[in-house]
Amino acid sequence: MVVSFNKASLFFGGRAIFNEISFQINPGDRIGLVGRNGAGKSTLLKLIAGDYALDEGSKNMAKEMRIGFLRQDLAMDMEKSIMQIARSAFDEIMRINERMEEINMEFEVRTDFESDSYILLIEELSLLSERFGILGGDNLDESVELVLKGLGFTQDTFHNKLHTFSGGWRMRAELARLLLQKPDLLLLDEPTNHLDIESIMWLEQHLSESNQTLMVVSHDRTFLDNVTTRTIEVAMGKAYDFNTPYSKYLTLR
Secondary structure: OOOOEEEEEEEEEEEEEEEEEEEEEEEOOOEEEEEEOOHHHHHHHHHHOOOOOOOOEEEEEEOOOEEEOOOOOOOOOOOHHHHHHHHHHHEEEEEHHHHHHHHHHHHHHHHOOHHHHHHHHHHHHHHHHHHHHHHHHHHHHHHHHHHHOOOOOOHHOOOEHHOOOHHHHHHHHHHHHHHOOOOOOEEOOOOOOOOOOOHHHHHHHHHHHHHOEEEEEOEEEEEHHHHOOOEEEEEEEEEEEEEOOHHHHHHHH
16 A cells, blocks of 8 residues: 545535545556546645645555655756756765765875774775665666656756756656656656657656556546556545546546
């Protein structure tokens, strides 16, 4: 179980946005979240992400779960480059790399090769190097470049600052960061809105070939069919669960 709701209710201004909804997201689920405009799709994503608290019922989540959320309202550091945004997905790798560089710089000036502190540094560097490899640090730049190019960025733009890009391209940068981060649950709110057909096709293939657990809101029916295997419809404060992709759901609803 990744997330589960049991008789969950949420009220805004006395109006029931959700009224005793129950469903569960399991590892590997790829869910399309559908419904009319204003039905509460984005609100449900925010509820899962923890932006809102339930008024009634319960929400249970796996311990230490990491959620990645592509929002409509992005809040990003405009002074960072596209590459910096993407590489921020690897915070632990970057911290390890910085520490390894510090140790190597210290080795250059130290001469007490047989001291206890020097030996401890060697042992620390060995452990850090092993952890760096396990996390994929050796292939970090290759992974970043692959995802950025897949989403339409060209190499000559990798180091351009975010404020030089339109809102649509900023969304692509945030999407790249989330894909590289590989969270336990990925929430996508209209991810194809600012993508061209080539980037949409790349994203479809990337998500389909991964074991990423995700919930996606999209008006792109083809995208939903190619990416999701389960559909949840929100309507009139309720959630209706169909264990089928979008096109099959349309015949069952």
